[in-house]
Amino acid sequence: DAGITQSPRHKVTETGTPVTLRCHQTENHRYMYWYRQDPGHGLRLIHYSYGVKDTDKGEVSDGYSVSRSKTEDFLLTLESATSSQTSVYFCAISEPGANQPQHFGDGTRLSIL
């Protein structure tokens, strides 16, 4: 398995609180991604990073921010969590090139009450 660790694996919090999810990789891959997975929607991209301090928005970026201060860590922050952000969050990594697949972490189940 690719060396990807997501933390925490489960979290329950209240509306309005800040939440930070961490993705840590040991593969030295250039690209890192955050997705959310909701019933009927599949995997939707929140933000991705193509290098240290280089990030870009995905299709559902509103309400989320990210940071990547070193190659191995990609943080996803919900500044003020809302119930609509209750979801399962997956981190993925990949290398450049058309033939390079993504490798996924085990997911973080986030519940916002």
Place this chain on the structure above:
Amino acid sequence: ILNVEQSPQSLHVQEGDSTNFTCSFPSSNFYALHWYRWETAKSPEALFVMTLNGDEKKKGRISATLNTKEGYSYLYIKGSQPEDSATYLCAFRSVANTGNQFYFGTGTSLTVIP
């Protein structure tokens, strides 16, 4: 946002049956098409990556084909086994955004009945 569609949404087959499902994607600005297998309570695992029109890939009883001109890919499973039960996802990548983004379909959920 690019539209990637998979059909059927779900499928139940008997053990030993062969089956196939479809991924449809934009026929312009093609970069790559990926297939993933996603078992319940696990994370998606890469099955195939296809980059050229006419590509065919095979891994054991599972194979995939690619038609970039008409914008579709088929995944075939021959002689389905209960351990094939999973959700199969496809992801399209476009040169329009340097291929960095993966656009996923909603998946086909396969249940193989023993």
